[in-house]
Amino acid sequence: MASPAAAPPAEGSDDAPISMEGQARLLQMTFGFLLTSIFVLPLVSLALTLFYAQGHDARWMWVWCGFYALFALVMSVQRRLHLRDRKRLDAQAMVRKWKPRLEACALLHGAGITAPMAIVAGHADYDFALLLLVTNAAIVVGNATLQTPVLSVFMRLYMAGWNASLPLLVWVFPGHWHAVLPLALLFSLAIYRHSNATHRFFVQQVRLEERGAQLAARYLAARDEAQAALEEKNRFLSTAAHDLRQPVHAMGLLAAAIARRNHDPGLSAPLADLQRSVHSVNRMFNSLLDLSRIEGGHVAVHAVPVALEALFGDVLTLFREEARTRGLQLRVRPPGPQAAVLADADLLRQSVVNLVHNALRYTLRGGVLLTARRRRGGWQIEVWDTGVGVALEDQLRIYTPFYRPQHAWNIGNDGHGLGLAVVARCAKLMGADYGLASRLGRGSRFWLHLPAATLVASHALPARHSGLAWDAGGGSPPDLGSLSGTCLIIDDDPQVATAWAALLQAWGISARFASCASEAWALVDTGFTPGAILCDQRLRSGESGFDILRALMAHCPGAYGAMVSGELHSPELQEAESEGYLVLPKPLDVVRLHALLAQWLEPRHGR
Known part of the structure; x- marks a missing residue:
């Protein structure tokens, strides 16, 4: 029975195949390191040839020196061709065309490294032979460190430039080969292990780059998808607002x-509940639309000096009747006729209205205080209440959309957890600090901190359709x-x-x-x-x-x-x-x- 086929490596794992773009990147790194090694060799070969010519016939060494000069010239031409191909060929075509060329160049480079060992075998003295061996070892080590992104390229240089020279050590070091050859073999093994480890490093680097690029692409796609969904939701809410509000x-x-025509006392309470439900749905629509407009970036912020006295008076007029019908005290303490903050008038008004409305909703006895105090060079607008308070574990989530603490549901189900979320969005748009301090069962203090402004003219807020003359919070219509x-x-x-x-x-x-x-x-x-x-x-x-x-x-x-x-x-x-x-x-x-x-x-x- 045939064994099941092995599953392909998971994407992003250490054994996952490298894409063609990644292979082209490795090939590019290898080509750059190989060019550096070859361009250095004319100077190295010239220095060795001059040293050897002091006491020996150096004709073949001069030929070797000329070979590397010509080789470097040819490689400079190859570099220009490679740069041209990078602009016009895709990754697959680059790998298919240039990988065989680099393998051939590496093989030729390795043969060039071995050549002087064959030239001087049996003729060189011990000092020059040792210098030549150390030079070849340094060249191989440098290439093992830098030229291994494509391992097949380095292996050709390694086999032709070091292993091929090992048998020649018997003639190059006739009196010391029995000590030099074992050391050279150990060096060969170390280079092999080092080259494989370095190759894995380069491959892992490219794999991590690809994985990072994939994650970045997924993030951008997810972000664009989320942004499109948000815009679609906001567009739906905006266009459907009319139809949703009609019923x-x-x-x-x-x-x-019906309430006007009703003469049955037994129906008064159900009718009042019905009207409260209608007002509750209305508030939910307003909060949802406000939140969608803010999140969709459709709110233009215009910072102007806003008079706090006018703002507080507007809010007092809006909620005075609601507080009275619920048996609550609504007090306002404006800081003075010249006190002003730098803010967007509409966003600030909406924030303060929501804070006061939230305080009244969750206050069963006592009252609500709207005031402002000097803090940190600006004005801190504060809304105090003697309501149910916010537990410590709920305070970090109280400004998130659709979140209501459990004890809030015990008071009533007409809230939707959007009022404070709108406050948070408005504050962020205005660059204002916001927060709260609360004790469960004792009350809360919500605040907004805004920079102070100089009131150069009347900045009374325009009257808006922002509230209810009779609110559903309690009492009869x-x-x-x-x-x-x-x-x-x-x-x-x-x-x-x-x-x-x-x-x-x-x-x-x-x-x-x-x-x-x-x-x-x-x-x-x-x-x-x-x-x-x-x-x-x-x-x-x-x-x-x-x-x-x-x-x-x-x-x-x-x-x-x-x-x-x-x-x-x-x-x-x-x-x-x-x-x-x-x-x-x-x-x-x-x-x-x-x-x-x-x-x-x-x-x-x-x-």
Whole structure:
């Protein structure tokens, strides 16, 4: 029975075959060392010939000297040919063409080393013979150390340049051969072992280089693949944001409409839970999109002096009602009207908002303090809370995405472990230090350290759609009163339109609905005069919602208008904001929407 074939050596092992590129590299090293040895020999041969000519007939030694001069000239021509071939031939062609040439040159070089031993045999005195033997030994040793990348090349020089000269020692040292020959044989064995060890060293070096190149190529491929996957994920989140938010948007409107019409006390708690769930999903969408934009490198950082007093006031306004409904104290201690830090205004605001929101979420009693202190030549923004705290083993992971300590789940499941991850990414983009100090069950102190800046002008932060007037953290939704007036909704999703109709009808607003520009203009042309126009940006007709809103606002100068979209960072919406139009994010916060429509539609509020 035939024995099974041996498995090939594993890639990267010591017995793995060397690639053709590696063989070409070894051949190149061998060629360089062989050239050096041959170029030195004309000088060596000239010195030996002059020494021998002092008391002997040196005609054949002069011939030997001329041979090496010619040999060196021929090898210089070969070097130029080799350099030319390296530019135009691949590795396999180089090895196939030049390996036989180098083996022939090494054989000829070895014969040239042995030649003077044959020339002077029986004629040279002991001193010259010993000098010649030592010179040949030095040449062989040097080649054994440097010329063994391709072992077959050195072996030809070794056999012709040293072993072939061993029988001649009987005539070269007629009175001492019995002592010189055994030593020469031992030297031959040592050279053989040394040449094999040196060859293995060169081969291992090339193998390690190849393995390193393979690992580097794999790393680059893996990095490119990971980068492509990250970009694909970010592109998906960005393009799918609108479609992902549509059902959540519709659920939020319907939940508010049902809560408005509900007269059953037993349904109040489930409806409040439903609205809290909608807000929780909304926060997750916002955090995911913020994180994907930051990781995708789509956030441009513009460092400007940011006034801390304005920032803290903005955050206080945003979270004051949430803290009140949860029975918590939210205190703000700005360092002074001239205190400012050098940071990107949007990234800094997002970081502080996330820190305060995180502190309120995990604080059951007591309160939260937002303050800033001078530290290390800058300002350290700190958020203190009397919440559940962070265990020591969790503190190193608390800033990683989707990580929540176990005790956090005991408080509620509306968090997603993204708020602090966004803080960490924002801080790194701004070059800010960040950290925390916490004791489990006693509270935490989260901080950001930024360089101080001189406040040369007002740097108040722009108002953004960044929070909830009523948060899902606790309490019941506020009671929203009846409204009056007319509203035009432009949205091509039937479910969303149905939810809009239910909510606006529950509030007492007369609403009309259109899915494209032609339907909207048809309503206006038939005499419908809207007091408010809310237009979705992405329409299935392919039309730009902003263009439709702008045209309708020009035609209805008495109306107010806003864009409604789940894509918060599209160029069209950025253009709308730059022109002064309001952009409302999906899912809509019904409390903010009610307050906005009350201001727009109620005559008592005026313009």
